[in-house]
Amino acid sequence: MDIKQCRFVTSVADCRKCEDYGMPEIAIAGKSNVGKSSFINYLVNNRSMAKTSSTPGKTRLLNYFELNKGQLMLVDLPGYGYAKVSGSVKDNWDELIGGYLLGSRRLINVFLLVDIRHDPTALDKQMVAYMHHHNIPFSVIATKCDKLSKQACNKQKQAIASQLCLGTDNITVVSSQSKIGKELVLEKIEHLINTCN
Numbered sequence: 713m714d715i716k717q718c719r720f721v722t723s724v725a726d727c728r729k730c731e732d733y734g735m736p737e738i739a740i741a742g743k744s745n746v747g748k749s750s751f752i753n754y755l756v757n758n759r760s761m762a763k764t765s766s767t768p769g770k771t772r773l774l775n776y777f778e779l780n781k782g783q784l785m786l787v788d789l790p791g792y793g794y795a796k797v798s799g800s801v802k803d804n805w806d807e808l809i810g811g812y813l814l815g816s817r818r819l820i821n822v823f824l825l826v827d828i829r830h831d832p833t834a835l836d837k838q839m840v841a842y843m844h845h846h847n848i849p850f851s852v853i854a855t856k857c858d859k860l861s862k863q864a865c866n867k868q869k870q871a872i873a874s875q876l877c878l879g880t881d882n883i884t885v886v887s888s889q890s891k892i893g894k895e896l897v898l899e900k901i902e903h904l905i906n907t908c909n
């Protein structure tokens with residue numbers, strides 16, 4: 713698939729206000745600072761579409777981005793696992809992520825982003841368990857591969873796969889900074905759209 717057009721639609725702070733936009737949705741999940749917003753900007757080829765930040769934990773909203781005038785909605789989820797938030801804000805985040813994941817009728821896949829340099833955290837594993845439990849299909853995207861050698865990337869890809877009990881086929885390695893991996897992601901998206909009906 714080619715992304716010819718991307719439009720920011722809305723930010724939602726309360727999943728009871730989530731709407732059905734009549735097109736398939738792919739959610740972008742992962743801990744704060746893993747590179748979710750940068751990944752979206754890389755995919756849609758627009759540096760300023762999603763706000764990126766070196767200060768983790770700023771995004772407390774679901775952000776909706778419509779691709780190709782109704783072909784697909786990307787939903788940027790709030791990052792999880794940022795320690796410096798208060799209990800109540802944290803609860804709200806979990807509610808927002810969980811509420812979206814269980815409430816959306818259009819969700820076809822979750823892209824779970826993990827940093828290729830690190831083993832999956834307890835929260836990543838919790839997220840995977842949650843999606844298994846609720847039968848939510850997902851794929852893993854390993855980000856920031858520019859930070860490791862190719863050999864180290866392959867090794868770490870296998871480690872992440874085995875720790876999440878997945879095949880390495882389910883993990884796509886990308887770098888938004890060095891622009892690596894987009895074609896594979898776009899192929900995956902095309903396949904997901906074509907098989908969701």
Ligand SMILES: Nc1nc2c(ncn2[C@@H]2O[C@H](COP(=O)(O)OP(=O)(O)O)[C@@H](O)[C@H]2O)c(=O)[nH]1
Binds near residue numbers: 749791859
């Ligand atoms: N080296 C490198 N840094 C990245 C990459 N993607 C994101 N970053 C950096 O990681 C930080 C967090 O990125 P952001 O997209 O805001 O993460 P988010 O919190 O998951 O949305 C920023 O400082 C980015 O510049 C990448 O592919 N390579």
Ligand SMILES: [Mg+2]
Binds near residue numbers: 749750763765771
């Ligand atoms: Mg972000």
